[in-house]
Amino acid sequence: MLDFRPMRLIPLRLWAMAVLSAVLQVLPFPIAGPVPVWRTTVCWIALLPLIWAILANDKNDNPLTLRRAAALGYLCGFVWYLGNCYWIYQTMYLYGGLAKPIAAGILILFCLYLGLYHALFSTLLAAFRNRFGRQLALVFVPFAWVAVELARARITGLPWDLLGIAQVDNPMLTRLAPITGAYGLSFVIAAVNALWLVRIRLRERRYTRPALTVAGVIIVVVYILGLRLIANAKPSPTAATATLVQENLEVGAANTGPQPTTQQFLDSFSYLSRYPSKRFLLGTPELPGTQTVYLLRPRADESDDTIPAATNLIVWPESPAPFEDIDPQFRSAMSALARSAQAPIIVGNIGFQPNPANKSGYTPYNRASFINSDGAFAGHYDKMHLVPFGEYVPFREFFFFAKNLLNEVGTFEPGAQRTVFSTGGHTYGVFICYESIFGDEIRHLTQQGADVLINISNDGWYGDTSAAWQHLNMVRMRAIENHRWILRATNTGVTAAINPFGRVVSALPRHLRSSLRVHFGYEHDLTFYAAHGDLFAYACALVTALGLALSLKSKFT
Numbered sequence: 234m235l236d237f238r239p240m241r242l243i244p245l246r247l248w249a250m251a252v253l254s255a256v257l258q259v260l261p262f263p264i265a266g267p268v269p270v271w272r273t274t275v276c277w278i279a280l281l282p283l284i285w286a287i288l289a290n291d292k293n294d295n296p297l298t299l300r301r302a303a304a305l306g307y308l309c310g311f312v313w314y315l316g317n318c319y320w321i322y323q324t325m326y327l328y329g330g331l332a333k334p335i336a337a338g339i340l341i342l343f344c345l346y347l348g349l350y351h352a353l354f355s356t357l358l359a360a361f362r363n364r365f366g367r368q369l370a371l372v373f374v375p376f377a378w379v380a381v382e383l384a385r386a387r388i389t390g391l392p393w394d395l396l397g398i399a400q401v402d403n404p405m406l407t408r409l410a411p412i413t414g415a416y417g418l419s420f421v422i423a424a425v426n427a428l429w430l431v432r433i434r435l436r437e438r439r440y441t442r443p444a445l446t447v448a449g450v451i452i453v454v455v456y457i458l459g460l461r462l463i464a465n466a467k468p469s470p471t472a473a474t475a476t477l478v479q480e481n482l483e484v485g486a487a488n489t490g491p492q493p494t495t496q497q498f499l500d501s502f503s504y505l506s507r508y509p510s511k512r513f514l515l516g517t518p519e520l521p522g523t524q525t526v527y528l529l530r531p532r533a534d535e536s537d538d539t540i541p542a543a544t545n546l547i548v549w550p551e552s553p554a555p556f557e558d559i560d561p562q563f564r565s566a567m568s569a570l571a572r573s574a575q576a577p578i579i580v581g582n583i584g585f586q587p588n589p590a591n592k593s594g595y596t597p598y599n600r601a602s603f604i605n606s607d608g609a610f611a612g613h614y615d616k617m618h619l620v621p622f623g624e625y626v627p628f629r630e631f632f633f634f635a636k637n638l639l640n641e642v643g644t645f646e647p648g649a650q651r652t653v654f655s656t657g658g659h660t661y662g663v664f665i666c667y668e669s670i671f672g673d674e675i676r677h678l679t680q681q682g683a684d685v686l687i688n689i690s691n692d693g694w695y696g697d698t699s700a701a702w703q704h705l706n707m708v709r710m711r712a713i714e715n716h717r718w719i720l721r722a723t724n725t726g727v728t729a730a731i732n733p734f735g736r737v738v739s740a741l742p743r744h745l746r747s748s749l750r751v752h753f754g755y756e757h758d759l760t761f762y763a764a765h766g767d768l769f770a771y772a773c774a775l776v777t778a779l780g781l782a783l784s785l786k787s788k789f790t
Contacts, residue, residue, distance in 0.1 A: 242293060243301050247286040251305040254283035255312035261399035262317055263702035267520045268399075276399040280426035283309050283351075284374060287358045288367050288430070296363055299356050306355025310348030317394055318343065320698030328485035328694050347389065354381045357781060364784035373780050374427035375420045379773035382419055386767075390618075392670055394703055396422050401706045401713070401735055410713040411760035413769035414672045420773065471752035473659075473685075475546040476576075477722040477730075478505045481746040484553050484693040484724070498554045499566040501746075506547045506570060506578075509750035510741070517705070517737045518727055526739075544576050544750065545657075548722040551581035551599070551666055551691040558602055558613070559585045559595075568608030577611075577656050578604040579663060581689045584613055599645050601663045601689055603654040611656070615648025616665040618674065653681045659755055666690040669708045672762070679715040679763040684755040686711070686719045693725040701727060701743070709735040714762045718753040 257279035260272055287302050297305075321343055325336035357377045361370040378396070386392035397418025400406045409417035480502060482488070493501070516523035547570070556563050563582065571578050584600030599616040651674075654661045662678025662685075669675065669688055678686060688708055692701045705727045712719045713735040721729050726743030730751035741749045 240301065240304055242291040243297070243305065244289075244292055247289055247305055248308065250282040250286040251309040252312055254280060254286075255309045255316065257282065258309075258313045258396075259316035262394050263699040263706070264316075265697070265699060267517050267702045267705075269521070270402050273399050273402060276396060276422050277425050278429065279396075280374075280378070280423060281429050283355070284358065284371070284427060284430060287355050288362050288370060297359050299359050299363075302355045302359030303352040307348050307352035309355070310351025311344045313351065314344040314347050315340070317699075317703075320695055320700040323696055323698055324694050324700075327696060328487050330485060347385070347391065350381050350385050350389075353384070354378060357381075357777060360784040361780055365780075368431070371427040371431055373777065375423040376773045376776040376780070378423040379416050379420050379770050380777040382416060383767060383770040383774055386671065386673070390621075392672075394707070395419050398703075398706050398710055401709050404734070407710075407713050407735060410710060411716055411762050414714050414762045414767060415710050416767065416770040416773070420769075471754045473545040473753055473755065474543070475548060475720050475730075475751050475753060476506055476509050476544045477720060477728050477741075477749045477751060478502055478547070478549050479723060479726060479728040479741050479745065479747055479749070480505065480550070480552055480554065481725050481744055482553050482693065484691060488553060495555050495560070495562055496566075498556070499563065502549055502554070503566065503570050505746070505748035506549070507574060508748070509544075510747040512747075513749050514740045514742065515738070516740065517729075518740050518742050544574060546661070546720070547571075547574060547576050547578045548687055548689065548720055549578070549580040550722040550724045550728070551601075551689045552724040553691065553693070556580065556582035557585065558582050558600065558610070564610065567602070567604050567610075571604045571606055572608045575606050577606050577654075579654070579661065579687055579689070580604070581665070581691075584615060596646050597644060598648060599665060601665060601687075603661075603663075605656055612652060612654055614652040614654075614663050614665075616645070616668065617648040617651065618668045618671060619645055619647050620667045651677050651681065653678060653683045655682075660684055661687055663687045663689065664711075666692075669704065669711055672711060672714050673766045675711045676715055676763040676766055679717060679759060683717070684757050685753060686715065686717045688719055688721040689723070690721065691724040692727070701725075705729070705737075709737070714760065716758055716760050716763075717756050720751065720753060 257275055261274075261276040261279065262268060283306065286305050287297060289297070291297055291301065319340070322336050322340045325331045325339055326333045329336070331339070354377055358370060358374065361373045361377075382392065382395050395415045397415035400418050400422065406418050406421060409421070413420070512525065512527050514523050514525055558564065567578060567580060580602050582600055582602055584598040584602070585595040586598065587594065588596040599619065600613050602613045603611050605611045651662075654663070660682045662681065662683025664675050664678065664686070666689070669690070675686070690704070692704060695701045695704070708719060708721060709731055712731045712733055716733045718733060719731040721727070721731060726745070727740055728749055729740035730738045730749075730753055732738050733756055739749065739751050741747050
């Protein structure tokens, strides 16, 4: 049996601080809609209560043991994931068709599992404190935090809402992203949280206040100068246009009632592709200050509303529409649309490859197909990073007891390699839905020569929860890391054009059947992050590992 008696030595105030830290970590991220910029500032103190609790003493005035520190971190992590990823519950029961108790159980298990990473961070910090003392332990805080975030990406494969994503709207701090990725922003945020404790502990020492004041002034001056430099930096001219389709189809268990035929779906998507809406948003939907634009007059390349707008690219989202690339009806409609629009098309569909080993004779893929302006199917990309328990079941044989629950889970196979599409002297790189949270994977598209990135997604599974907005912010960070325009076509929103600085330039309202004509540019530079990936995060992991080795060495010498 588990022995919880040692936990009684942890003062109640430390448990309260762990919970407070979790709540503060939830606030900088979207909760129900887009997060206001003022709320993102909470991240600068969000870790402070947890760090203070781990470095405090127990009821006997002794440093916390590793087990007790891990317990505090585990509670913090559990509550944070519960607040940040609460949408899993709604996704499972409302769109996945599971009973509410089962959906709630899945959410609890999810939080119990991923809460272990906060426990790991707290354990590392306690080990550093016990070996080096409080002050030096604070030096390791940003390194350990980034190392644990890297572990989330590499071990669990779920780097959802890294701490640095909270500052995607900070134009000064995001200048780190093309070098360090989002991990660099996480490092700075964690370091500032640790510095608060340094100031508290040193405030009464001689010269401390003047030194901190001078440092603060320097930081403010550098920040202002940096903002001016950023204001002068502009992406390449928007020399091209694209049409992004948002069909707004119901998904999963919510998709009830009579369904349109495949031809009706194709006709609807094709119409939206030729006749983009004259109503769109200048900025992020549902964010105060975002303007709605109505084009009352025809554009320069349109004589009236009956003539379709010219475009350089058409993008259809990942959606529940029954599009299969082995269907002659689908292929014929796509070729006809490409020829009539005189534009290439990127479309989300189910791909099939012949495979005699399967009962059906085919292997299914979540695919993005590329059709040239002459109507030829020129290539495809198969999604490599599938959603566990959504598009496939990992270790399916171990879940024999839940066979009925898993019948509706997709049986896709992951793609073998990333593929870019080239036409008209330009190269397009596509990533699908969930893949957008993996910065180290998206960068390979830029390495392969993509001068614009395309994200197709079906965020209908998220409903009106925070997930759609969290997902959008992670896509925005990918634009910054790679210094590329991202054209994002989604089933239910947010469909948008994102410039290389991560700003939403134009978008469609969510839950609206429409299409968006956007202007964008082609970029050709290769950022340090695109070239070298998570090098900075691995350096932080190395520093953390060395510190841990020294801590453990003291126990055996």
